[in-house]
Amino acid sequence: MPQPRQMHLGVFVLGTGNHIAGWRWPGAAQSFEDLSVVQEIARIAERGKFDLIFLGDNLSTDPGMHPSFAARFEPITMLAALAATTTHVGLGATASTTYNEPYTVARQFASLDHLSGGRAAWNAVTSSGEKAALNYGREHPRHDARYEIAEEFVDVVRGLWDCWDDGAVVRDHATGRYIDPAKVKPLDHEGRFFRVKGPLPTSRCPQGQPIVLQAGSSEPGLNLAARTADVVFTVVQDLGEAQAGYQALKSRMARFGRHPDEIAVLPGVMPVLGSTTAEAREKLNRLQGFVNPGNALVMLSSRLGQDVSHYPLDALVPEDLPLPDTSHGFAGAMLAKAWRERMTWRDLFNLAGAARGHWVVAGTPEEVADTLQQWFESRACDGFNILPAWFPGAFEEFVDQVVPLLQRRGLYRRDYRGNMLRDHLGLPRPRSRLF
Ligand SMILES: Cc1cc2nc3c(=O)[nH]c(=O)nc-3n(C[C@H](O)[C@H](O)[C@H](O)COP(=O)(O)O)c2cc1C
Numbered sequence: 001m002p003q004p005r006q007m008h009l010g011v012f013v014l015g016t017g018n019h020i021a022g023w024r025w026p027g028a029a030q031s032f033e034d035l036s037v038v039q040e041i042a043r044i045a046e047r048g049k050f051d052l053i054f055l056g057d058n059l060s061t062d063p064g065m066h067p068s069f070a071a072r073f074e075p076i077t078m079l080a081a082l083a084a085t086t087t088h089v090g091l092g093a094t095a096s097t098t099y100n101e102p103y104t105v106a107r108q109f110a111s112l113d114h115l116s117g118g119r120a121a122w123n124a125v126t127s128s129g130e131k132a133a134l135n136y137g138r139e140h141p142r143h144d145a146r147y148e149i150a151e152e153f154v155d156v157v158r159g160l161w162d163c164w165d166d167g168a169v170v171r172d173h174a175t176g177r178y179i180d181p182a183k184v185k186p187l188d189h190e191g192r193f194f195r196v197k198g199p200l201p202t203s204r205c206p207q208g209q210p211i212v213l214q215a216g217s218s219e220p221g222l223n224l225a226a227r228t229a230d231v232v233f234t235v236v237q238d239l240g241e242a243q244a245g246y247q248a249l250k251s252r253m254a255r256f257g258r259h260p261d262e263i264a265v266l267p268g269v270m271p272v273l274g275s276t277t278a279e280a281r282e283k284l285n286r287l288q289g290f291v292n293p294g295n296a297l298v299m300l301s302s303r304l305g306q307d308v309s310h311y312p313l314d315a316l317v318p319e320d321l322p323l324p325d326t327s328h329g330f331a332g333a334m335l336a337k338a339w340r341e342r343m344t345w346r347d348l349f350n351l352a353g354a355a356r357g358h359w360v361v362a363g364t365p366e367e368v369a370d371t372l373q374q375w376f377e378s379r380a381c382d383g384f385n386i387l388p389a390w391f392p393g394a395f396e397e398f399v400d401q402v403v404p405l406l407q408r409r410g411l412y413r414r415d416y417r418g419n420m421l422r423d424h425l426g427l428p429r430p431r432s433r434l435f
Pocket of ligand 1: 055056094124125126127128214215216218219220233234268326329385
């Protein structure tokens with residue numbers, strides 16, 4: 001019997017909380033450089049039967065920004081540590097296609113997939129911030145060029161993952177043959193940006209291939225996602241906008257011979273819970289009261305790809321502000337909301353301070369569950385990337401108060417049905433295309 005459609009849930013892990021001032025909440029974790037903090041978050045995610053935990057990354061830092069952007073572990077290293085203390089939850093991390101070699105990235109995520117027994121996911125990002133270039137001694141390519149590189153990069157990574165066929169490691173004691181060489185091939189890739197021979201020194205992954213995540217919303221970003229992604233994170237502020245974006249991405253997949261169910265679309269949402277609606281709003285106001293104007297402005301300028309500190313805070317956000325060369329997704333969603341709701345710079349700065357441009361929903365557990373259900377059932381998404389304002393408390397509240405409601409309504413799994421991330425996402429294990 002076909003299973004009823006159910007949500008997928010991810011959690012965006014930032015040790016000090018997704019809210020820019022979440023660490024100031026009483027009892028909140030104080031650091032993103034503390035393994036016990038992320039281990040606790042991963043335990044809560046498994047208690048909530050989450051599909052995956054997600055660790056973002058940037059290749060430069062600014063002490064004036066979000067505390068968990070300013071001081072953090074390198075995410076793949078951190079996931080390797082978490083692989084040892086978790087059993088089911090998917091482990092997703094960002095690695096840039098602009099400032100890496102595909103051979104390195106393919107190898108890292110293949111290793112993580114083996115280490116975790118099939119739970120690795122790679123968030124392929126083009127790195128929007130040009131400050132990364134200063135740390136790699138290179139020029140920062142323009143937006144379009146970054147995506148041209150990314151298209152080839154993802155193909156090379158996937159090609160490298162296909163160099164080993166299943167059953168290549170035979171360990172035949174009688175003949176003394178350890179590996180069947182007929183089941184290991186080079187990639188022999190010669191492209192515009194990369195020349196990679198292969199194979200990797202890593203046998204075929206437990207998942208066949210690790211999961212590929214993506215989060216770009218520009219035209220080339222959507223093409224890359226429609227062609228290659230398994231999970232897509234989106235930035236949305238409005239139900240209609242989310243439905244249109246969802247439909248646009250799913251229909252674009254046909255161009256690449258893919259079925260719409262092969263991608264799970266997960267918008268980011270920060271739930272703020274209270275025992276009454278008023279209490280939830282009060283909590284959000286209290287959090288917003290902790291925001292320091294300096295770092296919220298740095299965050300807003302980064303999201304909009306330009307310094308906006310010279311605008312008077314009470315002036316309306318002008319309607320002719322161009323989309324930046326950095327991230328179309330964040331700037332597009334935030335500016336559309338600002339224009340729709342005639343927001344001032346102060347309002348937009350509050351939005352950036354809360355969830356860095358993501359959607360915030362404050363209410364009782366029932367109200368939040370109702371909203372998530374409405375978005376899911378009206379095909380605005382296939383689930384959510386949850387952004388707890390602080391850790392671990394706000395995440396525990398979601399897992400203990402909202403997840404049971406979703407389970408009771410049949411919208412969410414009561415238990416894992418397999419051990420691998422592909423099992424949670426309902427995606428089949430791919431065969432190697434080289435054999
Ligand atoms: C949930 C989410 C997580 C993201 N994580 C990262 C990240 O860790 N590192 C990064 O450089 N960009 C990250 N991004 C940015 C995008 O992946 C993308 O590179 C950027 O938005 C530019 O693409 P676009 O112009 O196509 O939107 C994230 C975006 C979203 C929505």
